[in-house]
Amino acid sequence: MGFGRPPQDFFVKSLPEGVIVPGLVNAHTHLELSVLNKKIPEGCGLAGMAEAISSERTLLSSATARRAAIEQIANAFQEGTWFYNDISNNAEFTGFLRSVPEFTGNRFLELLGFQSPNDEQRMQIGKELIESDHEVILTPHSVYGSSPAIMRFVNEYKRRSLLSIHLLESMEEHDLPHERGEIWEFLKKIGQAYRHTEIRQKNLLEYLYLQGIFSYKKLLLVHLSSAYPSEIDYLSEVVPHAAWVLCQRSNEHLHIQRKNWQALLNSPLTMLIGTDSAATSPDVSVLKEMYQILKQGQVSESRIWQAATFSAYDYLEISQSHVPYFLYPEARPTLESIASHAKAIILRG
Structure with a gap:
């Protein structure tokens, strides 16, 4: 008995030699800031970046x-980037992304504002959006970017038990509870x-714990x-199920130096990869981000691939049946080679 005739829509396509890779996940970006590409001064630090973005907000x-x-x-x-965790401060932009067929991913509305007198207005915007858009997720910005009231509000209206927060990007964050340092001066x-x-x-981490930020499943x-190593130990004990999102090129642009590679890599936190925005990174390509991480000599190539693909699918509960595959023509099966042959052919999606 034979196999019968192939389906009417069956076809064979000849493809060039190369490497096939599943779609890459950008675990953190701000697409609304793409318009500020190359507008943030290199080496300006966290407060300098915030000031530059604030001045260009129009x-x-x-x-x-x-x-x-x-x-x-x-x-x-x-270049193979397929899924995003996008963070926006603007409800209109969040709604706009919903209508973009090229966008696949989670859409977060970040409630930004450290001064309490304006909290009610921000929270009302958040309420209205989640009532009209059942997929958007409310999230705070950071310990310095969102007030305690906003933290509690976000926790009250949690969705899918998923939350994203910028945390300890800069040493200046440690000065915030003492009302000093560059971030505090910028807020003033x-x-x-x-x-x-x-x-x-x-203590910043204990503060977040009390606001309910560490109660999330994801x-x-x-x-x-x-x-600090002691802070990584605290996170490892209190939220071992959390993910650590590495945005190497953005840190380099701001001249933020990481000294805790091994402490994080040896922790139970799941490593994921983001690009941050195209304001502080050249682009939102995860492939290029992966190669830049590899060049630091701290993370193995296999772990980098894992972080951008299967770890991300598992952590963000992305069905692997929905993941497209990309062919990198003429590339060899190394990250360096694939990154140098960055333009890919999509095979399924």
Whole structure:
């Protein structure tokens, strides 16, 4: 007995030699900031970046910003980046991404504001959005970017028990509870400095614990570039199920140096890879991010691939049946070779 005739729509396509790779996951980015590409001064640090973004904020709601985001998505897709955790401060942009066919991923609305008198307005925007959009996820920005009231509000309206927060990206964050340092001075400059009793003179991680931030099943801790070994030990004990999202090129652009590689790599935290925004990174291509991480000589190639693919699928509960595959023509099965043959052919999606 034979196999019968092939289906009517059956076809055979000849492909060039190369390497086939599953779609890459960008675990942290801000697509709305794509319009600020090459506008953030190198070496300006965290406070300098925040000030530069604040001064350019009028660009973020423009049609130009939307076109820049679509262009970044398209370029990254050609290099194998397929899924995003996108963080936006703007409800309109979050809604816009929902209508972009090229975008696949989670959409977070980040409630930004450290000064409490404006909390009610921000929280009302969040309420209205989650009532009209059943997929968007509310999230805080950071210990310095979102007030304690916003932290509690986000926890009250949690969705899918998934949260993303920037944490210990810079050493200056340790100064916040003592109302000193560059971040505090920046908050004063923009009228956002406020004395919150919940955080004043407190340990940052214990403060987040008390606000309910560590109660999430899926917790994306973005950066941890300046976390002390004792802080990594605390996270390993309290939230061993959390993910650590590494954004190497953005840190390098801001001249933030990581000294805790081995402490994080030896911790139970799941390593994932993001690019941060195209304001502080050249692009949102995870492939290029992976290669830059490899060049640091701290993380094995196999672990880098794992972080960008199967670890991300598992952690973010992405069905592998939905994952597209990409062929990198003429590439050899090494990250260096694949990155040098970055333009890929999509095989399934």
